[in-house]
Amino acid sequence: NAGVTQTPKFRVLKTGQSMTLLCAQDMNHEYMYWYRQDPGMGLRLIHYSVGEGTTAKGEVPDGYNVSRLKKQNFLLGLESAAPSQTSVYFCASSVAYGYTFGSGTRLTVV
Amino acid sequence: DQQVKQNSPSLSVQEGRISILNCDYTNSMFDYFLWYKKYPAEGPTFLISISSIKDKNEDGRFTVFLNKSAKHLSLHIVPSQPGDSAVYFCAASRLYSGGSNYKLTFGKGTLLTVNP
Secondary structure: OOOEEEEOOEEEEOOOOOEEEEEEEOOOOOEEEEEEEEOOOEEEEEEEEOOOOOOEEOOOOOOEEEEOOOOOEEEEEEOOOOHHHOEEEEEEEEOOOOOEEOOOEEEEEO | OOOEEOOOOEEEEEOOOOEEEEEEEOOOOOOEEEEEEEOOOOOOEEEEEEEOOOOEEEEOOEEEEEEOOOOEEEEEEOOOOHHHOEEEEEEEEOOOOOOOOOOOEEOOOEEEEEEO
16 A cells, blocks of 8 residues: 655756656545645645646745646646755645645755 | 744653644634644654634544634643654644635644653
């Protein structure tokens, strides 16, 4: 029972490069979320999805895009990475409020 | 504008004693509150929740208290154990007002250290 799997676990990008973070869940959850965690800032919602084919903006969506083409996958894209996007990214899925989180992706933009 | 505040970045307690973690919120529309626990290099895990129709919810060693008039909630851990050492996040949402899509607003977290 994998739960929520995030890939990659670590990544270093140069400013201006692009990348996609993958989140996969095997619990048939409708809702999926992308959060970022920064020191002293807690967890902030980037984008979320209420079902396959749907996405919506969260609290800090600028610089990110998302897609949910399949129910089990939620992709987070950075088109042109900036040092301010250095963070730990967490994906979560849920049927309600009991989120299941992945173990995170640590991204460094240099 | 921080809507969920955890004003204590860290807390240290002795094993066997009570740990009290505090959380304040400013948005009066919040009506459902949760606590998540996070170990290093892992994602947060759900711990306990409370809705605004209650003022207390208990689950084993963990009890959450809600004071709606003060917009304050607290998590009590009794007795504290070294394995409880983790970052604790308070989170809030608008369950009964609708349209929340189960989105959560998190506080900054409190690092709890339980010393043997």
